Amino acid sequence: MNFDQLNTFISVVETGSFQKTAKTKYVSQRSVSQSMQKLEEELGFELFKRGKNKIIVTDQGQAFFLKTKEMLHSYFVEINSLRHQTTSVHQEFKIGYFSPFEGALMRKQVYAFSKKYPNIKFKITEESIEHLISDVSLGILDMAYILDYGSQEFLTKNLTSKTVFQSTMVIGVSKLNPLSQNNTFPIKALKDKPMLYYSPEKTNYLKHAFLATLPEAYQNIPVARVSTIEQMQTLVTANQANAYYPDGLIQLGSNTESEISYLPLQGNENSQKFKIQSIYPKQSKKCNLIKQFLG
Template sequence: MEIEQLETFLAVSQLGSFQKAADQKFISQRTVSKQMTNLENELGIKLFFRGSNKILLTQAGIYFAQRSNELINQLNDSIGKLHDITNNNLQHLRIGYFSPFEGRLLTSHLKKYQKLAKNKPINFHVTEASVEHLIADVTMGILDCAYILDYGTHEHLLNTELNNISLIEGEMVLGMSKDHPLAVKEDISPEDLLGQAILYYSNESSTYLQSAFLATLPHNHAYNVQRVGTIEQMQTLVALGQAIAFYPQNLPLFSNEWIVFRRLHSSKNISSQKYVIRLIYRSDNNINGLQYYRTFLINMLK
């Protein structure tokens, strides 16, 4: 599969015609038809309904068009950034974060760096992804470093060769509406959570926080833990009393007059609710931008 094929496919999907796509790309209609047939054969999927006057996308074709457009946009963006790197004397750092909670901490650190380390400027390229995704991207060298929420059993870091710096630590707490029946209690027990809708945030279909949270609770109970894809949705459902959610304490995203926070009190033989925000990176990554930023963070934490 080649980029030219994808671009031709997108032209056909937008124009609804092999001939119009051929005219737009200054090639023959036969060439377009052959490219699309080869693409379908390579994928093993029918992408088009071929009518006498109109070419229509199948349901698979509609999905493939969306993903192809995203892929080409990402490729063009990457090429643009490569040119920026080549033509710019700035150091570059590709850095990821897990959620808006760590994103706020990251933003604070980057602003401080830009203010206090003007003699070593860095161009930061920032990405949001799941913890699993961030660990994989740093391991493979797609990212130089990442801020992750390390919570629970820490098994996700045991089998990696990544180094890390602890940036901030705290406790996971439960947020709930002031009108929620559990809000009258200072400490919440695992038994109190039975029958409750419990939310956690992740921008991807990740089970990391769900697994980490359930590991801190007695295993002989069934809990209703659900993922939400936006912080706004989580805040709204919690404020309306339709669910409770767990949040990293000491990393407030924004104030909410309708939500209160309570500690989860578990027995001593259950994992604690402690979390740590860590910067993870490969020890063999020697780019100057990462070295500058790590040194800055270490000095700031002293």
């Protein structure tokens, strides 16, 4: 498996044709077909269903397409960043965040800080909560924004934290659903549809945190991770699922949808409190910079 294969695969999915991809890459259609067949053999599953003069992307192929685009995008962003690194007076500040919700809060702070200190060069990473904790502990990141929700412990002995935001989790419900007209989301309705949460990487942190806040009778409801905000919002909008969100941060970002109502969980508001914590090493060369950034 190589970059040329993956780029060819992306082109085939986007054009819907081996022939069109072959023309754009100035190779034969047979070459494209053989490359995709070899890729399927390496992966161990079908990417396409082949018919007469047409191809259909399989479910596994569609999932692999999304992951491949995300991976290649991250790779080229990183390469481009390395190409433009200089030995100037810029000081690098590496920050991680968990989701676009915390990302919106981070952007406001980055903007305000950059106005005061234009020589700071920011490097930003989106990762799972577990990955962020690990990267800050190892010094790969200078600090990270963590969604502190439920009763789970996340700080290690070498990390400290500061609360930068707090509110409650709310349930997103399609306005096609009559429940969207309520002031609160009935807890019994948790069994009506699958419950979704967002994470850029595979993680059970938010799933376990959410289930732990519920009465015992509801701790086995189906809860599933979604890897893109767009997919989660679409499924909720179509009334195929509900999802849980950090209230207050939805409004900061660009993810508020007129088709979705965000409701507190009935009788469970206190257990749904969360904090956004900035975590960073207790002993760090950049402690003063981090404290200035956080105010």
